[in-house]
Amino acid sequence: MIIATAGLTKRFGRVTAVDGVDLRVPEGVRFGLLGPNGSGKTTTVRMLLGLVHATSGSIEVFGEAMPRRAANVLPHVGALVEGPAAWGHLSGRANLRLLDAAGRGGRLRDRRRRVEDVLEQVGLGGVDRRPVRAYSLGMRQRLGIAAALLRGPRLLLLDEPTNGLDPRGIQEMRSLLTELNEAGTTVVLSSHLLSEVEALCTQVGIMDSGRLVLDSPLDALRTPTGRILLTTPDPASALGLLDGRVLSRVGNELVVRGDDAAELNARLVAGGVRVSGLGAERRTLEQVVLELTGPGADRVDGRPPPADDPTGPIPIPGGER
Structure with missing residues (x-):
């Protein structure tokens, strides 16, 4: 394991920010740590880096105890927190250049080459001499990621790495992190952006109220919902043929109750209904997170959030049944 914690706990006075977390991150994965605001994600990442000391429990990174062996571990870790x-x-x-000189050091020519390489990687290769205080939020974020890459790390720990980036920048960063991972770097990121984690990560941990409530490969979470998504140029005919099984319709797209797409396709073809798209609906990461977590720490009205049933019937809005 690249990262292994046991009973990891952090208290700030009477507040338990992280509560008995047993985290396992295998080498070579892209791991997404998700949870509402105040769930303990950032505190966990800070403890992994030795920036905050645990109240109790243990941490190993590369098989070395942290923070006791930080001098051995941190040269192989890139971080943005x-x-x-x-x-x-x-x-x-x-x-x-200053960060690189303080870190890896070496000949001036090598240090300058490393700096130019990481600036190119994050899309700042053409940056001018203007001071960082004049940078946009997105440019500062790219610079922070460039700093994390300077050491050629085996492990990247990133807290909200796409914060401040526009849609194209988010796509570029996703591609960069995927390329780094495929070249051997283990990537761990904490985020509240479910779509980004779902698009990038291969494994997901979900935190709620300081506890790790789920740790699973992403594909294992995408279980079928018991509904089939159907696209047909003959929606009225499909509605008639599948009386009682159609849960919703929007234009030529229908949601049908069932879990056997092949059986549904055979029935539609036998009934003379043309099919242009058919597939089982699967749970989204958003549904999983909402099922396992409560409201974030930024909710203060004292009322529970609206109850949603992501797997229940969907009414047909103003359409046919």
Whole structure:
């Protein structure tokens, strides 16, 4: 395991921010740590890096105890936690050169090459000499990720890595992290952006009120919902043929009760209904998270959130039954 914790707990006075977390992150995965605001994600990441000491429990990274063996571990870890830090009066390039000199060191030519390489990787290869304080939020975020990549890390620990990026920047960062992972870097990111974790990660951990309530490969979470998504140019004919099984219809797209797409297809073809798309509906990561977690710490009205049943019948809005 790249990361292994046992009974990891952190208390701040009377507040238990992380409560008995047993986390396992295998080498080579893209691991997404999800949860509502205040669920303990960032505190957990900070403890993994030795930035915050645990109240109790144990942490191993690369099989080494943290924070006791931090000097051995941290040279192989790249991290971005709670936003990028930089000397605002210096340029991005100057910031990275200072960080690299303090870290890996080596010949000046090698240090400059490493800086230029990571700037290219994150899309800042053409950055000018303007100070970092004049950067946009997205540029600062790219610079923070560039700093995390300077050491050529075996493990990346990233807290909200796409914060401040526009849609194209998010796509670019997703591609970069995938490429790094395929080249051998284990990627661990904490985020509340479910769509990004679902698009990028291969394994997911879900935290709620300081506890790890789920740790699973992403594909194992996408279980069938018992509904089939049907697209047909003959929706009226399909409605008549499947009387009672159609849960909803929007234009030519229907949601049908059932779990055997092949049987449904055979029935439609036998009934002369043309089929242009057919497939079992699966649970989304959002549904899983909503089922396992409560409201975030930013909710203060004292009322429970509206109850949703993501697997129940969906009414046909103003349409046919």
